[in-house]
Amino acid sequence: MENKKICGVILAAGLGKRMNSSLPKVLHKILSKPMVCYALDCLSKISDIEKTVVVISHHTEKVKDIIKSNSVEFAYQEKPLGTADALKSALSVIKDSYDLILVVTGDTPLIKSKTLESVIDFHLQNKNSLTVVTFDASIPGAYGRIVRVNDEISQIVELSDASEDIKKITEVNSGFYVISSSVLPLIEKIKANDKNGEFYLTDIVELSIKEGFKTAAFKAADEKEFFGINSRQELLAAQKVLQREIAEHWLNNGVTILDTESVFISPEVTIGKDTFIYPNVVLEGNTHIGANCTIYPGSRLLNVALEDDVVIKDSTVIDASKILTGSVIGPFAHIRPGSTIGPKGKIGNFVEVKNSTIGYNSKASHLTYIGDSELGKDINIGAGTITCNYDGKNKHKTVIKDGVFVGSGTQLVAPVTINKNAVIAAGSTITKDVPEDALAVARTKQQHIDNWTLIKQRTKKD
Numbered sequence: 001m002e003n004k005k006i007c008g009v010i011l012a013a014g015l016g017k018r019m020n021s022s023l024p025k026v027l028h029k030i031l032s033k034p035m036v037c038y039a040l041d042c043l044s045k046i047s048d049i050e051k052t053v054v055v056i057s058h059h060t061e062k063v064k065d066i067i068k069s070n071s072v073e074f075a076y077q078e079k080p081l082g083t084a085d086a087l088k089s090a091l092s093v094i095k096d097s098y099d100l101i102l103v104v105t106g107d108t109p110l111i112k113s114k115t116l117e118s119v120i121d122f123h124l125q126n127k128n129s130l131t132v133v134t135f136d137a138s139i140p141g142a143y144g145r146i147v148r149v150n151d152e153i154s155q156i157v158e159l160s161d162a163s164e165d166i167k168k169i170t171e172v173n174s175g176f177y178v179i180s181s182s183v184l185p186l187i188e189k190i191k192a193n194d195k196n197g198e199f200y201l202t203d204i205v206e207l208s209i210k211e212g213f214k215t216a217a218f219k220a221a222d223e224k225e226f227f228g229i230n231s232r233q234e235l236l237a238a239q240k241v242l243q244r245e246i247a248e249h250w251l252n253n254g255v256t257i258l259d260t261e262s263v264f265i266s267p268e269v270t271i272g273k274d275t276f277i278y279p280n281v282v283l284e285g286n287t288h289i290g291a292n293c294t295i296y297p298g299s300r301l302l303n304v305a306l307e308d309d310v311v312i313k314d315s316t317v318i319d320a321s322k323i324l325t326g327s328v329i330g331p332f333a334h335i336r337p338g339s340t341i342g343p344k345g346k347i348g349n350f351v352e353v354k355n356s357t358i359g360y361n362s363k364a365s366h367l368t369y370i371g372d373s374e375l376g377k378d379i380n381i382g383a384g385t386i387t388c389n390y391d392g393k394n395k396h397k398t399v400i401k402d403g404v405f406v407g408s409g410t411q412l413v414a415p416v417t418i419n420k421n422a423v424i425a426a427g428s429t430i431t432k433d434v435p436e437d438a439l440a441v442a443r444t445k446q447q448h449i450d451n452w453t454l455i456k457q458r459t460k461k462d
């Protein structure tokens, strides 16, 4: 590719009325990633693009909170007056001069950077001033129709303005354009549409041809990359495509997925070889799974790092935590943010862990809460143990050193430290630090009232 200065523009200020939602359309998620981030990530992979401007409006202001990147700038479109007006707002914040502007829509999450690179190449090689990306649509629906004269693009007609003949055209506008800086002033000449007062960027085609600029269509081979999402039905359809693409990628990379229809894997997720994924598993965000792991049905992992040989048993939720080699988690476990478990840790059923470290070969197998705690190695936590970490105002820490045995039904009232190899008797409420190698018993002594049952029966009869 010739070395040209390119600026990307993502149009993302539209209301997205057809979504019927209070959330801006471009923030609706596909496989847990907001739609607009697909376009952004795609542009960020194209090395010739120096900067990207995202056009937002007060309706889509929340986009700003989602996108945190130094190479992105935001432009405000005061009112969503149409795609041409949106591009105009972008140009007002682009201070440096660029040779080319690549315009993409924020509602096309299936787009691939390789395709856009070919579009830029096509534009440069043919010395075009304006390139419109088009495709043959199996369902042309509401896409703008491409009118050709002598094989060359001459006009884009929006559906609402199309005659019956034009409606029959199957080549449509993708909403993606490469525009050379010389053509940009023509935006000022675009007139409002008679029907709705909107300024259509599509009108730039006719103006550019009229002014003698070399204007051409790049017909893309794969229509699904340009699938524009306007409704929740279309969102679902796009998700299905992406879900299958991602699952197939991992199948081809040595991962077993038993049911690609019910497993949801976000684009950023990575999975090691010989990992086995059962149905109804959701892997979200920056989740990285090692080799030879097994994830049983119904589990959801969000921003989780799993080392090799980890087993996640059924219906387990793990959020922003690390599970180290050889650990077994679940079934029905809840690992909350900031936790590290293992190597060879075991967290069993109905155990909740929050912001805690559980060291090598330590186990909490049943019905337990471990919060704000630091556990060493070779520890056994008995069933029904609770770290009482919260006093109503502040959180406090529990420290359990190597080799400790905590008997069932224990409460550890933090802040508290249980030193090495100590044993806590079942049913204890521990409020003081326990010395190394000690047995701590903190429960009322058992008493017997002789013949109590017989006495009770006698008093009933009286």
Ligand code: UD1
Residues within 6 Å of the ligand: 011, 012, 013, 014, 015, 026, 055, 077, 079, 080, 081, 082, 083, 084, 085, 086, 105, 106, 107, 142, 143, 144, 145, 156, 158, 172, 173, 174, 175, 199, 200, 201, 202, 228, 230
């Ligand atoms: C647009 C094109 C149509 C093309 C289709 C491809 C126009 C007039 N029509 O139609 O030819 O086939 O895309 O998907 O351009 N936006 C703004 N500000 C606005 C209006 C829209 O930023 O004032 C943004 C939207 O957020 C969206 C994109 O521009 O990301 C496209 O807008 P949308 O309303 O979806 O256009 P379409 O009707 O799909």
Ligand code: CA
Residues within 6 Å of the ligand: 105, 107, 228, 229, 230
């Ligand atoms: Ca659209």
